[in-house]
Amino acid sequence: MTRMLAAELRVVFGRRSGQAALALALALGVLAAATLHILRQSTVDAQVNGLPVQSMVDLSWRGVASWGLRARNFFALPTLLVFATAASLAGEIGDHTLRELLVRPVPRWKVLAVRLFALAILSAATLLATLVPALAGGAAIFGTEADIGPVLLGYLASWASDLGLIALAAAVAVFVRGVAGVVVLVVLALLADLVARGALTVAAGLGVDGAETVRALLPGSSLACWEGWASGWDPAAFAGLALLLAAGLAVAFARFQRMDVP
Amino acid sequence: MSAALRTDGLTRRFGARTAVDRVSLRVEEGDIYGFLGPNGAGKTTAIRCILGLIRRDAGEVRIFGEAHPVRQRRGVGAVVETPAFHPGLSGRANLRRAAAYAGAPAEDVERVLALTGLADRAGDRVRAYSLGMRQRLGIARALLGRPRLLVLDEPTNGLDPRGMHDVRRLLARLAAEEGLTVFISSHLLAEVQQLCNRVGILHRGRLVAEGAVDALLSGLGEGRAVEVEVTARDPERARAVAEGLAGVTVLPAGAGRLRLRLDGLDAAELNRALVEAGVAVSALVPVEHSLEDLFLRLTGAEEAS
Numbered sequence A: 001m002t003r004m005l006a007a008e009l010r011v012v013f014g015r016r017s018g019q020a021a022l023a024l025a026l027a028l029g030v031l032a033a034a035t036l037h038i039l040r041q042s043t044v045d046a047q048v049n050g051l052p053v054q055s056m057v058d059l060s061w062r063g064v065a066s067w068g069l070r071a072r073n074f075f076a077l078p079t080l081l082v083f084a085t086a087a088s089l090a091g092e093i094g095d096h097t098l099r100e101l102l103v104r105p106v107p108r109w110k111v112l113a114v115r116l117f118a119l120a121i122l123s124a125a126t127l128l129a130t131l132v133p134a135l136a137g138g139a140a141i142f143g144t145e146a147d148i149g150p151v152l153l154g155y156l157a158s159w160a161s162d163l164g165l166i167a168l169a170a171a172v173a174v175f176v177r178g179v180a181g182v183v184v185l186v187v188l189a190l191l192a193d194l195v196a197r198g199a200l201t202v203a204a205g206l207g208v209d210g211a212e213t214v215r216a217l218l219p220g221s222s223l224a225c226w227e228g229w230a231s232g233w234d235p236a237a238f239a240g241l242a243l244l245l246a247a248g249l250a251v252a253f254a255r256f257q258r259m260d261v262p
Numbered sequence B: 001m002s003a004a005l006r007t008d009g010l011t012r013r014f015g016a017r018t019a020v021d022r023v024s025l026r027v028e029e030g031d032i033y034g035f036l037g038p039n040g041a042g043k044t045t046a047i048r049c050i051l052g053l054i055r056r057d058a059g060e061v062r063i064f065g066e067a068h069p070v071r072q073r074r075g076v077g078a079v080v081e082t083p084a085f086h087p088g089l090s091g092r093a094n095l096r097r098a099a100a101y102a103g104a105p106a107e108d109v110e111r112v113l114a115l116t117g118l119a120d121r122a123g124d125r126v127r128a129y130s131l132g133m134r135q136r137l138g139i140a141r142a143l144l145g146r147p148r149l150l151v152l153d154e155p156t157n158g159l160d161p162r163g164m165h166d167v168r169r170l171l172a173r174l175a176a177e178e179g180l181t182v183f184i185s186s187h188l189l190a191e192v193q194q195l196c197n198r199v200g201i202l203h204r205g206r207l208v209a210e211g212a213v214d215a216l217l218s219g220l221g222e223g224r225a226v227e228v229e230v231t232a233r234d235p236e237r238a239r240a241v242a243e244g245l246a247g248v249t250v251l252p253a254g255a256g257r258l259r260l261r262l263d264g265l266d267a268a269e270l271n272r273a274l275v276e277a278g279v280a281v282s283a284l285v286p287v288e289h290s291l292e293d294l295f296l297r298l299t300g301a302e303e304a305s
Helices: A002-014 A016-041 A061-072 A076-094 A097-102 A108-142 A149-173 A179-205 A211-217 A219-223 A225-231 A235-258 B043-051 B071-075 B091-102 B107-115 B131-142 B161-178 B189-195 B213-221 B235-243 B267-276 B291-304
Strands: B005-014 B017-023 B032-036 B058-063 B076-079 B149-153 B181-186 B198-203 B206-212 B226-232 B248-251 B258-262 B281-286
Touching (some): A002 A076, A002 B091, A016 A076, A061 A225, A076 A097, A076 A108, A076 A149, A097 A108, A108 A149, A108 A235, A149 A179, A149 A219, A149 A225, A179 A211, A179 A219, A211 A235, A219 A235, A225 A235, B017 B058, B032 B043, B032 B189, B043 B149, B058 B071, B071 B076, B076 B131, B091 B107, B091 B131, B107 B131, B149 B161, B206 B213, B226 B235, B226 B267, B235 B258, B258 B267
Parallel strands (some): B032 B181, B076 B149
Antiparallel strands (some): B005 B017, B005 B058, B198 B206, B226 B258, B248 B258
16 A cells, blocks of 8 residues: 555656646745735835734734745645546546556555545645745744744644545546546536525525524535634534535545446 | 356446347466457457456456455456556656556566566656557556466557567467466457467357367368369369369459369369369368458358347
8 A cells, every 4th residue: 555655646746736736835835925024124104994014914924824824725726636636536537547557456445545645645745835935934034933833723724624625526536537527517516615605694694593504514614614723713614524525535435436447 | 277267147238238248258277368359349348347447237257266356356467458658657657656556566567678678668758659669568567466367458459560460479478488368359350360279259249159269260161161272274274174063163262363162072082173174283272261251150140140
């Protein structure tokens, strides 16, 4: 299993989606430090609601790490993770490279598990690629006085959120032939989720019982569980994430076990 | 001793269409077994069922007596249709990945590269390989982990005559030197006749014949008229004489050739009759039946029914 995982890591990190994800994550970490440094040095009197911008931003190494995390989790990188998952499953089914491994004496669940492990490691690597330069840059610019414990928990929660996203993408990828198809379907599903959450927010505002609870359990809310480091942790979001992870993995493994591989 | 590969009642349906219909075949250890059939006969589907790539609706597959779907693949190497690789990785890197899944030691990669004559180009990216090299790399990958049974689906598809010759020679050498049992599907009958000792013929998903090539071909001649080809100094005179003989039918043949069907007359009697009529016969050769004859006869009978 270790050799299989090492082989998969070489492939996952060697793909353009993997390399792009790492490069982007690294750039965002550096960019967060540079942006906050520029903001601190700025002599422009920019105000929002009568308050100087500088007073609204946490100008510390914790602030750099948190802005890095926000930027890292905004659309592009999660999309690249979906790409990487799709390439590992739908892509390899489509180009027949997966077939060449399935004729080997390895149970299918192991083949899938190894891929998901490799993707989880890619996700962790992208988080570290943002965190390390953000912390290093932030420490050099602002010093290390601020408590970074909560934001580190945010990075950890973000990894859990990535696992949910990978599980969701894997569940789609075992039904769809083609990387682009998987990405489009996952994005559409998350847009539908966004609309549903909006409707539930309105319903909660109108006093509909349970609307808020259901909203918290939806994938979009669950995938945003990492935001809790700043706004307070929401157990319902984590319960939703656990549900998403379990359902995604159950569908992916059940389908992969029985599917015809051309 | 258990067979290298045995299927019993192997069946796979796609909706209303039965692609593989109760196929029961047996490949003995040491065989080079040709799995024949026209395009669309169900060969690839049957092979995918055997390798566990697609589900079977009924039937059983045993490989060296083992029925467990994962354990039975321990002794098997396979190339299904055109082998697929990560084009951006080198041939060696692709094999290393496969070796990890095959549970084969890393050194095995160099062994199979040497066996297939690819050691010199192993560091090149696969996208730079010719089709023939990819095919050989596919065979190299199948040989990882020292399998006892090699399953090859149309291994010479798309290759030029030189490439086909190289692959055939490689397979014959592997069978002889490595003691492999080879199960090879093809629709190229001449190729199979050159390479295989036993064949199974699949038509419309059903196995319509199976056995040793020699036995099947000799069975084809039984109860039928003998065909001979005559080479004479004066072919026109030879034809005129033959047409006058009882039990001889002149068959269509190429220019300058005389092909005869003998029914109730043997070749020696024909020769004597020609010589006595003043025809100088330089050769009289019985026509050997080919797999193509057998194949056309069997599939033709199926068409008729």
